[in-house]
Amino acid sequence: MSLATFLIQLLNSVQYGFLLFLVASGLTLVFGIMGIINLAHGAFYMFGAYVVWWLFGYTESLTLSILLGVPLIMILGFAIERLAIARLYHRDHLYQVLLTYGLILVLNECQKIFWGSDFYSVPVPELLSGSIPLTENQVYPVYRVFISVVCMLLAAGMYVLIQKTRLGMTIRAGASNREMVQALGININWVFAIVFSLGAALAGFAGMIGAPISSVYPGMGDQILIISFVVVVIGGIGSIKGAFIGAMLIGLADTFGKVLVPDFASMAVYATMVVILIWRPQGLFGQPVH
Amino acid sequence: MFRTSLYTNLTLIAAIIVLAALPPFLGIYYGNLVTRLMILGIFAMSLDLLIGFTGLVSFGHAAFFGLSGYILGILMMDTESASLFWVLPACLAGTALAAVVVGWFSVRTSGIYFIMITLAFAQMMFYFFNENTALGGSDGMFIFSKPTLAIGSWNPLDLEDHHTFYYLTLVSLVLSYLGLRQLLRAPFGQVIQGIRANENRTRALGYATNHYKLVSFIIAGTLAGFAGFLEAMHTSIISPAHLGWHESGAAMMTVILGGMGTLYGPVIGAFALGFLHDWLQDVTTNSMLYMGLFVIAVVLFLPRGIAGLPADIARLLRRKPPTETEDEP
Numbered sequence: 039m040s041l042a043t044f045l046i047q048l049l050n051s052v053q054y055g056f057l058l059f060l061v062a063s064g065l066t067l068v069f070g071i072m073g074i075i076n077l078a079h080g081a082f083y084m085f086g087a088y089v090v091w092w093l094f095g096y097t098e099s100l101t102l103s104i105l106l107g108v109p110l111i112m113i114l115g116f117a118i119e120r121l122a123i124a125r126l127y128h129r130d131h132l133y134q135v136l137l138t139y140g141l142i143l144v145l146n147e148c149q150k151i152f153w154g155s156d157f158y159s160v161p162v163p164e165l166l167s168g169s170i171p172l173t174e175n176q177v178y179p180v181y182r183v184f185i186s187v188v189c190m191l192l193a194a195g196m197y198v199l200i201q202k203t204r205l206g207m208t209i210r211a212g213a214s215n216r217e218m219v220q221a222l223g224i225n226i227n228w229v230f231a232i233v234f235s236l237g238a239a240l241a242g243f244a245g246m247i248g249a250p251i252s253s254v255y256p257g258m259g260d261q262i263l264i265i266s267f268v269v270v271v272i273g274g275i276g277s278i279k280g281a282f283i284g285a286m287l288i289g290l291a292d293t294f295g296k297v298l299v300p301d302f303a304s305m306a307v308y309a310t311m312v313v314i315l316i317w318r319p320q321g322l323f324g325q326p327v328h
Numbered sequence: 329m330f331r332t333s334l335y336t337n338l339t340l341i342a343a344i345i346v347l348a349a350l351p352p353f354l355g356i357y358y359g360n361l362v363t364r365l366m367i368l369g370i371f372a373m374s375l376d377l378l379i380g381f382t383g384l385v386s387f388g389h390a391a392f393f394g395l396s397g398y399i400l401g402i403l404m405m406d407t408e409s410a411s412l413f414w415v416l417p418a419c420l421a422g423t424a425l426a427a428v429v430v431g432w433f434s435v436r437t438s439g440i441y442f443i444m445i446t447l448a449f450a451q452m453m454f455y456f457f458n459e460n461t462a463l464g465g466s467d468g469m470f471i472f473s474k475p476t477l478a479i480g481s482w483n484p485l486d487l488e489d490h491h492t493f494y495y496l497t498l499v500s501l502v503l504s505y506l507g508l509r510q511l512l513r514a515p516f517g518q519v520i521q522g523i524r525a526n527e528n529r530t531r532a533l534g535y536a537t538n539h540y541k542l543v544s545f546i547i548a549g550t551l552a553g554f555a556g557f558l559e560a561m562h563t564s565i566i567s568p569a570h571l572g573w574h575e576s577g578a579a580m581m582t583v584i585l586g587g588m589g590t591l592y593g594p595v596i597g598a599f600a601l602g603f604l605h606d607w608l609q610d611v612t613t614n615s616m617l618y619m620g621l622f623v624i625a626v627v628l629f630l631p632r633g634i635a636g637l638p639a640d641i642a643r644l645l646r647r648k649p650p651t652e653t654e655d656e657p
Binding site: 143305 | 577
């Protein structure tokens with residue numbers, strides 16, 4: 039493998055890792071703070087991609103479609119939290135898995151009813167459609183770099199939100215001791231609804247910004263969901279830092295797996311997870327299991 | 329201790345008699361459907377041993393179901409006919425071995441980590457078969473002939489016959505139920521139920537809980553392999569979809585819908601879901617939408633599944649509000 043190829047694969051890994059991080063961070067927040075396993079999280083990613091494709095037909099602009107689409111996904115997330123998830127807070131994980139599995143069936147079918155089962159593609163914006171030459175015959179698309187930069191900014195924004203703002207403080211407090219937060223007069227249900235909608239919006243945004251490089255197709259949510267769970271479990275459930283490291287590890291394992299062992303690339307990701315869980319059963323940054 | 333009331337036992341015996349009397353009235357289509365649902369009932373029952381009795385929520389149980397089918401497919405690839413007497417043990421042994429490996433790693437974790445690591449192993453197996461072009465890749469493979477029961481020139485039962493296979497499945501279902509019931513009444517069964525109730529206390533009593541969990545995992549995996557063997561024989565096709573997480577999720581749904589921790593509940597669940605799906609496909613093109621809504625409704629309104637319905641109704645008649653503690657046996 040030449041240096042240029044290696045560099046391209048490395049950039050691809052980082053870009054994929056960032057997209058995974060956007061999806062996985064919502065998943066890990068919802069679990070860490072609300073104690074909910076949300077299998078329907080991938081559906082937000084899929085809906086994000088479909089909504090942006092659908093809006094693009096009217097607006098002809100990716101930026102505008104995303105700006106209009108994110109609030110839509112947020113509303114969807116809010117509605118699902120209020121109508122279904124809110125009834126599961128004190129129930130066993132088993133029922134959460136089952137209810138959100140039912141949600142997947144419903145949301146996947148809604149996607150088919152609204153948009154059919156064809157594959158669609160969203161064009162890369164004119165401004166970002168160029169490529170950066172790396173060597174004489176190898177180039178790297180600008181749009182992929184753009185994705186990495188945007189995700190990096192979002193990750194930084196999330197860090198500030200969680201570490202430096204009052205809302206973030208409440209969220210962190212809710213994660214470590216729910217009863218105490220309630221005793222201090224904070225409406226925890228309201229916090230939960232915000233966190234869930236934010237998580238949905240992040241996943242939806244990942245689907246939207248990723249739409250131009252991966253086509254928009256039925257079942258795309260299921261695939262990202264399982265990978266995001268791997269990321270969350272590797273990083274330690276509830277840990278944003280863990281989700282970030284996990285996403286990068288999986289980005290590397292998947293991209294380089296495809297180059298080095300093409301026949302078993304999809305297995306590489308899961309093998310990574312198994313190795314890490316044998317070493318640390320609670321994930322890299324997780325709290326030890328009691 | 330696993331007990332069933334006299335009323336339940338009588339109902340179960342009546343159900344077996346009905347199932348045994350049905351074939352002449354069912355026709356080919358419904359005969360095959362009921363055969364398939366009985367197979368799925370065995371599969372769901374094996375998952376109930378984990379979820380309902382050991383407290384291990386496995387989200388990768390379909391891996392063993394599909395793996396067994398693939399072993400059958402590979403064994404039958406180059407032969408015209410093979411004897412069931414060595415093909416079945418080979419499939420079960422292969423599945424049990426896989427369950428030993430997966431279980432050995434998985435029982436060290438608990439809670440959501442257990443859910444996820446079983447899922448990861450199942451996905452690994454899924455991709456292994458999905459990307460293996462020698463085994464048909466994502467299309468899977470056909471199994472052209474069924475194993476036979478022939479010993480020399482004497483063939484007691486022709487398994488190609490629909491009715492014979494129906495009765496073979498029914499007998500398997502009943503034997504699986506009786507076997508598991510016996511297991512749960514044995515000391516081993518009491519220990520795993522103790523683990524489900526409170527693992528720390530069970531360990532404090534001096535039981536190596538991880539060993540018990542592993543053995544339970546292996547038994548459940550092997551029984552799932554047995555169901556997968558019947559399924560592959562029945563449909564003559566095996567594909568990666570049999571190992572996928574949708575299949576594992578559906579099995580979990582079956583167990584909880586029917587009523588976990590009852591053994592017969594999951595079989596009821598398999599029949600309820602199977603007939604519901606069959607009916608929905610007739611009346612609507614969006615059958616999965618209604619399946620999904622049905623699952624959500626069950627989780628929200630029927631926490632103890634269909635098997636818990638008589639008790640729920642009885643309580644309703646006595647006008648006593650349901651309490652959370654009664655949900656946890």
